[in-house]
Amino acid sequence: MIAEDLFEELSTILGPKGLLTDPAEMTPFVTDFRNRRTGSALAVLLPATTAEAAAAVRAVTARKIAIFPQGGNTGLCYGTVPQSGVVIGLRRMRALRETDARSGLISVDAGVTLAELHAEAERLGMQFPLYLGSEGTAQIGGLISTNAGGTGVLRYGSMRDLIAGVEVVLADGQVVNEMSGLRKNNTGYSLTQLVAGAEGTLGIVTAAVVRLAPRMNSRAHAWLGLESVEAALEVGNRVRAAFGSQIEALELLDRAEANYVLRHIPGVRMPLSDVPLYSLMIELASPASHDDLTPQLEAVLAAAMEEGLISDAVIAQSEQQAHDIWHFRHSVTEANKINGIGVVLDTSVRPSAIPAFIEAADRITADRFPEAERAIVAHLADGNVHYIVMFPHEVWASYPDKPAKELEVEHAIHDVAAAHGGSFSAEHGIGRKLTSEMARLIDPVRLDVMQRIKSALDPDGLMNPGALLPEA
Amino acid sequence: MIAEDLFEELSTILGPKGLLTDPAEMTPFVTDFRNRRTGSALAVLLPATTAEAAAAVRAVTARKIAIFPQGGNTGLCYGTVPQSGVVIGLRRMRALRETDARSGLISVDAGVTLAELHAEAERLGMQFPLYLGSEGTAQIGGLISTNAGGTGVLRYGSMRDLIAGVEVVLADGQVVNEMSGLRKNNTGYSLTQLVAGAEGTLGIVTAAVVRLAPRMNSRAHAWLGLESVEAALEVGNRVRAAFGSQIEALELLDRAEANYVLRHIPGVRMPLSDVPLYSLMIELASPASHDDLTPQLEAVLAAAMEEGLISDAVIAQSEQQAHDIWHFRHSVTEANKINGIGVVLDTSVRPSAIPAFIEAADRITADRFPEAERAIVAHLADGNVHYIVMFPHEVWASYPDKPAKELEVEHAIHDVAAAHGGSFSAEHGIGRKLTSEMARLIDPVRLDVMQRIKSALDPDGLMNPGALLPEA
Numbered sequence: 001m002i003a004e005d006l007f008e009e010l011s012t013i014l015g016p017k018g019l020l021t022d023p024a025e026m027t028p029f030v031t032d033f034r035n036r037r038t039g040s041a042l043a044v045l046l047p048a049t050t051a052e053a054a055a056a057v058r059a060v061t062a063r064k065i066a067i068f069p070q071g072g073n074t075g076l077c078y079g080t081v082p083q084s085g086v087v088i089g090l091r092r093m094r095a096l097r098e099t100d101a102r103s104g105l106i107s108v109d110a111g112v113t114l115a116e117l118h119a120e121a122e123r124l125g126m127q128f129p130l131y132l133g134s135e136g137t138a139q140i141g142g143l144i145s146t147n148a149g150g151t152g153v154l155r156y157g158s159m160r161d162l163i164a165g166v167e168v169v170l171a172d173g174q175v176v177n178e179m180s181g182l183r184k185n186n187t188g189y190s191l192t193q194l195v196a197g198a199e200g201t202l203g204i205v206t207a208a209v210v211r212l213a214p215r216m217n218s219r220a221h222a223w224l225g226l227e228s229v230e231a232a233l234e235v236g237n238r239v240r241a242a243f244g245s246q247i248e249a250l251e252l253l254d255r256a257e258a259n260y261v262l263r264h265i266p267g268v269r270m271p272l273s274d275v276p277l278y279s280l281m282i283e284l285a286s287p288a289s290h291d292d293l294t295p296q297l298e299a300v301l302a303a304a305m306e307e308g309l310i311s312d313a314v315i316a317q318s319e320q321q322a323h324d325i326w327h328f329r330h331s332v333t334e335a336n337k338i339n340g341i342g343v344v345l346d347t348s349v350r351p352s353a354i355p356a357f358i359e360a361a362d363r364i365t366a367d368r369f370p371e372a373e374r375a376i377v378a379h380l381a382d383g384n385v386h387y388i389v390m391f392p393h394e395v396w397a398s399y400p401d402k403p404a405k406e407l408e409v410e411h412a413i414h415d416v417a418a419a420h421g422g423s424f425s426a427e428h429g430i431g432r433k434l435t436s437e438m439a440r441l442i443d444p445v446r447l448d449v450m451q452r453i454k455s456a457l458d459p460d461g462l463m464n465p466g467a468l469l470p471e472a
Numbered sequence: 473m474i475a476e477d478l479f480e481e482l483s484t485i486l487g488p489k490g491l492l493t494d495p496a497e498m499t500p501f502v503t504d505f506r507n508r509r510t511g512s513a514l515a516v517l518l519p520a521t522t523a524e525a526a527a528a529v530r531a532v533t534a535r536k537i538a539i540f541p542q543g544g545n546t547g548l549c550y551g552t553v554p555q556s557g558v559v560i561g562l563r564r565m566r567a568l569r570e571t572d573a574r575s576g577l578i579s580v581d582a583g584v585t586l587a588e589l590h591a592e593a594e595r596l597g598m599q600f601p602l603y604l605g606s607e608g609t610a611q612i613g614g615l616i617s618t619n620a621g622g623t624g625v626l627r628y629g630s631m632r633d634l635i636a637g638v639e640v641v642l643a644d645g646q647v648v649n650e651m652s653g654l655r656k657n658n659t660g661y662s663l664t665q666l667v668a669g670a671e672g673t674l675g676i677v678t679a680a681v682v683r684l685a686p687r688m689n690s691r692a693h694a695w696l697g698l699e700s701v702e703a704a705l706e707v708g709n710r711v712r713a714a715f716g717s718q719i720e721a722l723e724l725l726d727r728a729e730a731n732y733v734l735r736h737i738p739g740v741r742m743p744l745s746d747v748p749l750y751s752l753m754i755e756l757a758s759p760a761s762h763d764d765l766t767p768q769l770e771a772v773l774a775a776a777m778e779e780g781l782i783s784d785a786v787i788a789q790s791e792q793q794a795h796d797i798w799h800f801r802h803s804v805t806e807a808n809k810i811n812g813i814g815v816v817l818d819t820s821v822r823p824s825a826i827p828a829f830i831e832a833a834d835r836i837t838a839d840r841f842p843e844a845e846r847a848i849v850a851h852l853a854d855g856n857v858h859y860i861v862m863f864p865h866e867v868w869a870s871y872p873d874k875p876a877k878e879l880e881v882e883h884a885i886h887d888v889a890a891a892h893g894g895s896f897s898a899e900h901g902i903g904r905k906l907t908s909e910m911a912r913l914i915d916p917v918r919l920d921v922m923q924r925i926k927s928a929l930d931p932d933g934l935m936n937p938g939a940l941l942p943e944a
């Protein structure tokens with residue numbers, strides 16, 4: 001009864017394109033993109049404007065029905081899988097609202113994809129410096145709500161650092177507008193920073209102003225072989241001291257991970273003659289076309305090599321070599337999928353704690369999961385270590401309760417991260433996957449503060465319930 | 473009665489050095505540093521540790537007495553002037569808790585001064601890139617609570633961008649610890665970002681982890697003469713496109729401001745032969761000692777000059793010349809004080825809106841305050857325009873109600889900023905000076921959200937009441 005009345009109201013607000021109730025049409029909205037988890041929903045709402053979104057939210061929450069906001073649905077933690085209630089998808093809100101090249105700002109609807117934003121920034125002779133695999137599908141609103149990371153965080157920060165403001169529809173249908181796009185604005189609490197990473201639990205991001213960076217016109221790439229994580233850290237710090245904010249990427253792979261790529265991805269080449277214990281990929285970039293970064297990088301690395309910190313090194317001398325280096329790095333996810341079942345941890349620690357963290361995690365892995373192999377992909381200078389416990393397919397197939405096994409691995413490595421002052425979710429977020437870890441590992445005072453903020457903005461708990469925060 | 477009992481408890485918690493009740497001793501704590509406004513307090517509490525601070529807060533708020541947190545008391549908006557209740561000063565909390573050079577992090581008590589932090593960063597071969605005049609007195613906690621800005625915001629961000637975490641004592645005496653110092657940590661709402669700029673209204677910042685940047689080893693400085701703000705903006709954008717994150721400062725002065733400096737500060741020299749309509753100061757810096765930025769800057773500026781964007785330019789060829797340029801810029805505040813009574817607005821707009829904003833403000837000034845002169849000091853690329861309405865001393869002396877006059881000027885220029893999508897408080901904050909402007913100019917929905925967050929964390933309204941948020 002309630003539903004019928006609601007559908008009528010929603011249909012008036014959203015029009016025929018804005019309301020899906022056919023189960024078949026709803027399927028992609030109630031399932032995560034890797035098809036691992038399915039939920040259910042009364043309807044999927046696809047507003048085309050902020051006004052429609054606000055009116056729809058008001059209609060739904062007035063009836064105490066829950067709302068599940070959804071961007072490109074590329075998350076890894078089931079943050080957009082609904083449990084009931086209605087899904088609000090942002091994909092029809094894809095206007096480039098305003099381009100302000102002289103201020104280095106673009107205002108966009110939340111449903112604009114990262115790839116579309118990259119193209120628009122490019123058109124203006126600049127760049128939007130967030131780089132991750134799902135750019136063709138991931139939407140700006142979702143990237144903000146999950147505070148997305150990627151390979152450019154060292155230089156440019158995460159999504160929260162790249163936005164100059166947001167527009168948010170609150171649970172009561174009110175619209176908060178922080179779209180002024182000002183670099184400096186000390187007029188009270190920043191709701192923009194509060195909703196960044198809030199995973200839709202405080203409101204729906206319907207638009208944002210993003211900050212552009214200058215386009216890079218000269219680059220240098222290197223691939224180093226090292227004998228230890230310690231050495232990689234030391235080399236990383238020397239490169240930082242020498243090049244500072246010119247560093248685009250400092251990516252670490254261990255030998256196991258490099259071997260997966262070589263084994264499974266046709267045409268990929270290891271830049272060095274042997275597969276080293278650790279590989280460190282470096283990219284420098286400068287907007288100045290006159291900057292000759294390659295010889296400068298060569299000089300810094302030569303000194304480190306002389307001291308024995310680096311065992312082998314290749315500095316790209318051509319665009320092709322640079323491309324090969326990135327191709328190797330980007331092949332990691334694909335290679336892992338073919339190689340086996342990798343439980344990929346999204347841990348972070350302070351950079352100084354990385355060696356001890358990996359050593360301790362290795363001990364736990366060898367002890368408790370001897371049938372698995374450890375692999376590492378790390379954004380080194382951010383302290384974001386994707387520690388991977390890799391099980392052969394046939395071993396994994398033999399486990400009767402696979403989710404339990406996954407949980408066991410996660411708990412074990414998360415505990416190691418916690419013991420080293422680290423986090424169990426560096427960039428992937430919490431979603432519905434890690435709420436129990438929030439309850440287990442987060443300082444109760446922090447959690448209490450979060451719950452109080454949540455209650456203040458969403459007193460009935462209707463915005464993406466079940467995500468991010470553990471049930472009270 | 474209540475007070476007696478409270479003092480006994482506080483004396484036990486804080487010891488004799490931690491509790492001031494003698495009015496003479498309390499005077500500097502109840503008065504702003506420019507001696508413009510005085511309040512009153514029952515006592516001044518000076519905890520030496522977080523545990524003492526937490527216990528003291530609990531003792532005070534349990535009795536529904538208000539707390540007024542105070543850092544270095546260098547604010548311009550009366551944010552630390554108490555109205556009653558007790559002041560909690562952080563000056564005895566000045567431990568450098570931990571130095572983690574390999575992670576580029578320092579953990580400090582909130583009472584450490586900016587100058588002390590600069591020295592420690594220097595000792596590690598790095599820098600803490602927040603630069604402002606009051607560094608010898610301003611404390612880290614206060615800098616966070618006011619989200620301080622300064623001249624380095626373009627490259628490094630404001631204080632909120634330079635912290636990797638905080639420790640906060642809440643109104644109920646609970647301590648929130650976000651001191652992990654992780655670059656990437658997506659485990660829920662960021663309380664660190666919420667208290668940045670909250671002016672002590674949500675809790676007391678008692679410690680922080682700050683991020684260091686590499687030390688700069690090569691620099692270039694230029695002083696340009698330009699005929700218009702438009703030209704300055706265009707030159708600024710070209711310098712950004714060419715040098716990106718190597719720009720340390722892009723500071724704009726108008727002719728009036730340059731004349732004040734030349735007139736009142738002995739030994740200062742205008743780098744150009746004439747005083748131009750607008751002066752643009754540029755500093756570039758790189759951590760690489762091999763970077764020869766000066767000829768690179770020369771090339772970019774030569775091209776702009778050929779197109780007629782720049783009328784005159786000096787590029788520093790010696791450390792002395794570079795020093796002279798900064799000395800000129802740093803003499804602004806002193807010169808203004810001698811020259812007259814300047815009502816200094818802390819407005820910001822998008823960079824693209826700066827020319828129209830200044831033009832409109834000039835019309836208002838000429839029309840409504842013809843006895844004053846307009847002067848401008850702007851952090852150009854941040855859009856932060858300190859528009860100054862400068863009254864001769866004798867004219868100001870003739871106004872019967874000076875505060876009313878000041879308010880009249882502020883309202884007039886704030887309205888112009890608002891009409892251009894801007895803010896009336898870019899970096900100085902709100903304090904007790906601008907709460908009425910919050911009520912007048914801030915979107916009521918934003919304000920409502922702030923009030924709800926405030927109530928969630930401080931239900932009795934005991935943390936710095938009267939600051940930041942207008943009374944409901």
